[in-house]
Amino acid sequence: MTSPRPAGGPAVFRDAWGIPHLWAGSAGELAFLQGRNAAIDRSWQIELERRRSEGRTAEILGPDGLHWDRFARQAQLDDTARRCFDALDDGTRLWCQSYVDGINSALDDGLRGGPEFDAAAASPEPWNPWTPMGVFLVQHILFSTFPNKLFRAHVAATLGPDAVEFFSIEAPVWSGSNAWAVHGSRTVSGAPLIAGDPHRLLELPGVYQQVRLACPEFDAVGLAFPGVPGLPHFGQNSKAAWAITNAMADYQxxxxxxxxxxxxxxxxxxxxxxxxxxxxxxxxxxxxxxxxxxxxxxxxxxxxxxxxxxxxxxxxxxxxxxxxxxxxxxxIPARAEARLGFEALLPLLRSRSVDDVETALAAWVEPVNSVIAADSAGSVRHFLAGVVPRRNPENRKLPVPAWSAGHQWDGRVDLPRREVPGLAVSANDRAAAGGAAGDGNGVGMEFAPPHRARRITELLEVGRALGVGDMLAIHTDTLLGSLPPFRALLDSLNPDDVGPGSAALSAEAARLRERLLAWDGRMDARSRDAGLFAAWRGAFVRRLATHPVLAPLAAPHGYSPLFGPWLSVVSRAGFAVETLLARGSELGIDLKTEAAAALEDASRLPETDWGTKHTLLPIHALPGNLETELSGAAMSGVELSGIELSGDTNCVLSMESLPGVEDRSFRGSVARYVWDLADRRNSRWIVPFGASGRPGSRHFADQLPLWAAGELAQIETDWDTLVPEEFTTGPVTTEAPGRTS
Structure with a gap:
């Protein structure tokens, strides 16, 4: 059992990983404490996010920040946040204000600063009441579909409208999140389990902060966005748990x-x-x-x-x-409706059942999430939360004429929900977006391939009761789901004659083909064959991208360099490669010839294990030369560069690479978790780096070895095993109201 809660006023405790466990006498005091803790533990990170929301990064990062700042100003992110804050109900507004008061109290008490500020010759500034909403918008404004529409517009203008469908990537750019739930009827304990891992850019410090938020009303552990109150995406209290993946909905x-x-x-x-x-x-x-x-x-x-x-x-x-x-x-819905969904955050923490979770998230707006929830009474539910506007299907494909009455928004789409009697799996796939009611076409257009969802389901359907250990093993599965079409293409090649006008494969290329056909398809860091496959796949993608049919796409697109990742021809060919494998011949591409030539290219490269090339590439936005200094520095005795990683895009362990462009992984599991509804002491979590965002702290990157090895840390819940931190809080000027029925 968890030890009795602390007595007295607001207090901060730390576990062995430096993770903050926060106690306060009310929800409002707790919001103040969470804001203050975020400002101390993640000072530079939240300052940079605040400046991103206001379009002011160039003031400290120099000209490199201009592309973002132009967009943030023109998209009016800060003004949208202010509108959404002003429209909040009184209770939510006061609760959010308490969080901001906590951030500003840390500034007033001289508890912010750090080497990044010194290098930038900058100082943290007070936050506005609406800044957390701006920070949340920054994290998600490019999370949905409008950059894809820029690419499709470029394809239509360059290759013609009919070519757009050949880049319909049932593999959208950078999708890799997983979440799954097991009903209590299939678990060892008889209570549900929820597990998964969100995928985002591997920022340093991480985009998620492990935290415990406890007061007399609730005691929740989960993953917070530094700079945003509550636990919007992943959490577990004493009665309920919730987790999300990107629903891949089209709402922009x-x-x-x-x-x-x-x-x-x-x-x-x-x-x-x-x-x-x-x-x-x-x-x-x-x-x-x-x-x-x-x-x-x-x-x-x-x-x-x-x-x-x-x-x-x-x-x-x-x-x-x-x-x-x-x-x-x-x-976007947030600006059109002056709502972002923060009204859901405090009720979510108070949830005691899946009904409560769904009721709380009925107020959610964007991004549209695929939610899996469970409670200690045994219920499991899967539903979508957010706003998808109802409008012409053409709006999902390309920019549409503003003067056309037939392309305006007209209400919203009803989102699916279902009770889960056995298993629920959500992996950015079409089936998860459609639930039991359909194929997701009412929600979006492009989804992740079904590979990860099918593999997770296969690993769960083992015919025996499942426990926490089974969830941990699923996180690290490295079987490449996208291999079959590649293998079929290799198998179709005749080593002696690869097609009209083509030379026979060289002996080296023929041997490479045989090795790849015999390979087990696991993207393990120590696998030499996985490294060979990645070399051939990269060469194949580069040949597709430079093929005369697609070469015109390399012409200047005319959009801001900010959108470069979505408009890179090689990147898009890599993400759409399965579509191109299936339909490239319709464009006039001789796939066999290109595959054979790529075998020749790869056969001339040195053989290496996959992990030699597939290493961690953390992203840390810093001024001056501090980034170079940090990238080569050991934090807490842990080296940040050269960490070899298993997995890849389209593995459950989706440590993504960019085929044809970059083998290193700059996007992957930004957290992994297991929520055990039977006993929270069995729950687990991990983040890529550490609890602290301060370089030099022993908790800056101390979780990296466990994360890289696919291990998770136990969640500590006993207050008497935690270390109290000396803390004196200023006055809490606002208070969130109590629970109402």
Whole structure:
């Protein structure tokens, strides 16, 4: 049993990993304490996220921050956050204010700062009440689909509209999250289990912070976003648990806007469904460290903020309208409805059943999540939470005309839900988005391939009762789900004659083919054959990307370099390779010839284990040369560079590489967890680095060896085994109301 809760006022305890366990006498005091702790443990991280939300990173990072700052200002992230905060109910607004008061108290008490601030010659600044909502928007504004629509627009403009479907990647860019639940009827304890791992950029420090939040109303452990109150995505209290994956829903639209200007009075109008409409216009200045400040124009139409121009379109004339320019506006639910979903966060912590979890998340807006919830009474439920606008299906594919009445939003899509009598698996796949009711077409267009979901289901259906140990083993499964079409292509090659106009395979290439056909398909770090497969796959993707049919895509796309990852031809060919394997011949690509040539390319490369190439590539945004200093430094005796990793894109252990571009993994499991509803002492968690965001702390990267080895740490719940931290809090000026029925 968990030891009695602490007596007295707000207190901070630490476990052996330095993870904060926070106790307070009320939910409002606890929010204050969580904000204060985030400001102390993750000071530079939350400062950078705040500046991202305000479009002010160039002030400390220099010109490298300009691309983001332009976008953040034009997309009006900070203003959207403020609108969402102002629209909150009183209780949620006060609770969020308490969190911000905690952050600002750490600043007032001189508890922020660190080497990053010193290197940037910068200081942390006070937060606004709405800043946490801006931080959350920063994490998710590029999380959905609108950058994919930019790429499809580039394909349509370059290769023609019919070519878009060949890049329909039932393998969207950078999807790898898993979550699954086992009903108590299939577990050793008789109570449900939930497990999984979210996938994001491997930022240092990590995007998730392990934390315990306890007060008389609830006692929850989980993963928090530093700078955001509560446990929005992953948590377990004494009665209920929840976890999410990206539902891959399409809820962001790009509109092609036609603008006309009256230079005499400085007004701008946009052509809408009913004619010309006024456009909100203002100018803002972006400060640049070591450079010249930049002034930008910020425009917003009735659809949303203008974020880009339409490439390769000069000012045009029509008989009726005179001259106009074409730009792209972005419409998202959070700005359209002035709601982000923070009303769900406090009720989520208070949840005591799956009904409570679902009721709390009924207020959720974006991103749209695939939620798995369970409770100690034995119920398991799988449902989608968020807002998907109802509109023309064409909106999901490409930017659509702003002046078309048939492309405007009209209500919202009903999202699926289902009770789970056995197993629930969600891995960014189409079936998870559709639940039991359909194939997900009402929610989105592109989903992850079913490989990970099928493999997790296979590993769960073993015909015996399952325990925590079984969940841990699933996390580290390295079988490559996308191998069959590659193997079929290799098998179709005749080593002596690979097709018209092609030379026979060399002896070296033929031997490589035989080895790959005999390989077991596991992307283990110590596997030489996995390394050979990755070398051949990379060579094949590069040949596809430079094939004369696709080569025109390398022409300048005209969009901001910020969107470069979504518009890289080699990257897109790598992510769409399964579609291209199935349909590339329709484009006129001789797949056998390209595969054989890639075998020749790979056979000339040195043989290495997969892990030699597939190493950890952490991302740490720093000014000056501090990033170089950190990347070569050992933290807590743990070296941050050269960590060999098993797994790959389309493995359950989805430590992603970028075929044809980068074998190192800069995106992968940013946390792993197991929630045991029978006894929370059996629950487990891990993050890639550590609890502290302060370089030099012994907890900066002390979890890295366990994470790299696929191990998880036990969650400590006994207060008397934790170490109290000396702490004096300032006054809590606001209080969240108690639970209401």
């Amino acid at each position: 639209d790009l509109y092609v806007e036609e603008l006309r200007r009256d230079a005499g009075v400085g007004t701008v109008e946009a052509r809408g469904p009913l004619g010309w409409e006024p456009v909100a216009v203002r100018r803002e200045t972006i400060g640049v460290r070591g450079g010249v400040a930049e002034e930008i124009e910020v425009l917003e139409t009735a659809r949303g903020p203008v974020i880009a121009g339409v490439p390769d379109t000069e000012t045009q004339r029509t008989p009726d309208d005179g001259g106009f320019e074409r730009v792209l506006s972005l419409r």
